[in-house]
Amino acid sequence: MKKDNHYFAWGLTAVCVIGTVLLLYDVVFRESIVMNYAGKLLDILAPVLYGAAMAYLLAPLVNWFERIILRRRGRTPSRWRRAISVLLTWVVVLALLYALFSVLVPELYASVLQLANNARGYYYKVYGWVIHMLESNPDFAVKATEVINEYYTDALAWINVNLVPQLQTAALAVTGGVLGVFAFLKNLLLGVIISVYLLAGKESFAAGGCKLCYTLLSEDRAALFIRGVKATDRIFAGFVRGKLLDSLIIGVLCFFFSSLFEFPYAPLVSVVVGVTNIIPFFGPFLGAIPSAFLILLDSPIKCLYFIIFVLALQQFDGNILGPRILGDSTGISGFWVMVAILVGGGLWGVAGMFLGVPICACIYAGIRFFSDSRLKKKGLPVSAASYATHQPVWPEDGPPEPPPEKPKP
Numbered sequence: 001m002k003k004d005n006h007y008f009a010w011g012l013t014a015v016c017v018i019g020t021v022l023l024l025y026d027v028v029f030r031e032s033i034v035m036n037y038a039g040k041l042l043d044i045l046a047p048v049l050y051g052a053a054m055a056y057l058l059a060p061l062v063n064w065f066e067r068i069i070l071r072r073r074g075r076t077p078s079r080w081r082r083a084i085s086v087l088l089t090w091v092v093v094l095a096l097l098y099a100l101f102s103v104l105v106p107e108l109y110a111s112v113l114q115l116a117n118n119a120r121g122y123y124y125k126v127y128g129w130v131i132h133m134l135e136s137n138p139d140f141a142v143k144a145t146e147v148i149n150e151y152y153t154d155a156l157a158w159i160n161v162n163l164v165p166q167l168q169t170a171a172l173a174v175t176g177g178v179l180g181v182f183a184f185l186k187n188l189l190l191g192v193i194i195s196v197y198l199l200a201g202k203e204s205f206a207a208g209g210c211k212l213c214y215t216l217l218s219e220d221r222a223a224l225f226i227r228g229v230k231a232t233d234r235i236f237a238g239f240v241r242g243k244l245l246d247s248l249i250i251g252v253l254c255f256f257f258s259s260l261f262e263f264p265y266a267p268l269v270s271v272v273v274g275v276t277n278i279i280p281f282f283g284p285f286l287g288a289i290p291s292a293f294l295i296l297l298d299s300p301i302k303c304l305y306f307i308i309f310v311l312a313l314q315q316f317d318g319n320i321l322g323p324r325i326l327g328d329s330t331g332i333s334g335f336w337v338m339v340a341i342l343v344g345g346g347l348w349g350v351a352g353m354f355l356g357v358p359i360c361a362c363i364y365a366g367i368r369f370f371s372d373s374r375l376k377k378k379g380l381p382v383s384a385a386s387y388a389t390h391q392p393v394w395p396e397d398g399p400p401e402p403p404p405e406k407p408k409p
Contacts, residue, residue: 047194048191050190050191050194051190051195053191054191054195055195057240057241057244058090058199061089061092062082063085069084086196086200090196108268114265115265115294118298213225213226228366228369232365238330239326239358240358242325243278243280243354246277246325246326247274247277250273250274250313250317251270251273252274254274255267257309261302261305263305264299265294265298269294273287277317279350279353281338284310291310330357330358330360330361331361331365336360336364337357339360340361341353341356344357344359344360
C-alpha cells in the first residue's frame with residue numbers, strides 16, 4: 001500500500017508540473033484562453049468584488065458603532081447590535097455622499113461649463129504666447145522649425161496608426177456606454193447588498209477561512225499563513241483606508257480655501273488635487289501642475305497664490321495630517337516608496353501607483369520575517385545596525401584555507 005501511495009504522489013506531482021508548464025506556455029506564448037476565461041469570471045464576480053471592497057473599507061466604521069452600542073450590552077442582543085451598526089454605517093455613508101454630491105456636482109458642472117466657454121480664448125492666449133516667444137528668439141524659432149519638420153512624418157504616422165483606431169474604439173465605447181453605465185449601476189447595487197451580508201457575518205467568514213487553512217495545511221504552516229494574512233491586512237487597512245481619508249480631507253480643505261481666496265475653477269481644481277493626492281509622493285505634483293496652469297490662463301497672480309497655497313497644504317498634509325492618519329502603516333523608507341510607485345505605475349498605471357506601496361510593504365515585511373527567523377536560528381543579531389561593524393568569528397586556528405587549485409592539463 002505504501003508503494004502505491006508513493007507512485008500516486010509522484011504521478012500527482014508530475015501532473016501538476018505538466019499542467020503548470022502548459023498554463024505558463026498558454027499565458028506567455030499564445031492568446032491565452034485561460035486569461036480570457038479569467039476575464040469573463042471577473043466580470044461575473046464584479047458585484048462580489050465591489051461588495052468585498054465596500055465591506056473592507058466600511059468595517060472600521062461598523063466596529064466603531066458596535067463599540068458605542070456595546071455600552072448597553074444587557075439591553076441589546078448581539079445580532080441586533082450588528083444589524084444596527086451596519087444600518088447606521090450605510091446611513092452615514094449615503095448621507096455623506098448626498099451632501100458631497102449636492103454641493104460638489106453643481107459647482108463642478110459650472111466649472112467645466114465655464115472652462116468649455118473659455119477654451120477658445122485660452123487657445124488664442126497660448127497661441128499669442130508662443131508667437132511672441134518665437135519672434136523674440138529667432139534662433140529658437142529656427143531650431144523649433146527643424147525639430148517640427150523632423151518629427152512631422154513620425155507624428156502623422158502615429159496619428160494614422162495609433163490615434164485614429166483608438167478614437168474609433170472610444171466612439172464605439174461611447175455608443176454602447178449607456179448599457180455599460182446600467183451594468184455598472186446594477187453591479188454596484190448588488191455590491192451594496194453583498195457588503196451588508198459580509199459586514200453582518202465577517203467573523204464567521206474569517207473563522208471559515210481559518211478552518212480551511214488548518215484543513216489544507218499543517219498546524220504550524222497554517223498558523224504562519226494566518227499570521228501573514230493578518231500582517232497584510234494590517235498594512236493594507238492602515239494605508240488604503242488612511243490614504244483615502246487623508247485625500248478626502250485634503251480635497252475638502254482645498255475646495256474651502258480655493259473658494260475663500262476666489263481661485264478660478266475651485267471645484268474642478270479641488271477634485272484634481274484631492275484625487276491625485278491618493279498617489280503617494282508624486283500625487284501632489286501631478287495634481288498641482290495642471291491646476292496651476294489652468295489658473296495661470298485666467299490670472300497669473302492667482303496662479304502664484306495657488307502655488308503657495310498648495311505648498312502650504314502639502315506641508316500640512318505631509319507633517320501633520322498624514323502622520324496622524326497613516327502613522328507608520330507601511331514600515332518602509334522613502335526610497336522603497338519611490339521604487340514601489342515607479343514599478344507599480346509602470347505595470348498597472350495609476351492603480352499600480354496607489355497599490356504598489358502596500359504591496360511592496362507586504363513583500364518587505366515577508367522578507368524581513370524570513371531573514372529574522374533564519375538569523376535567530378543561527379544565533380545572530382537581527383538588527384541591521386549590528387552588521388555595520390560585524391566581523392566573522394573564525395576558529396582559533398584562523399579562517400579556513402581555500403581549496404587547492406586543480407593542476408592545469
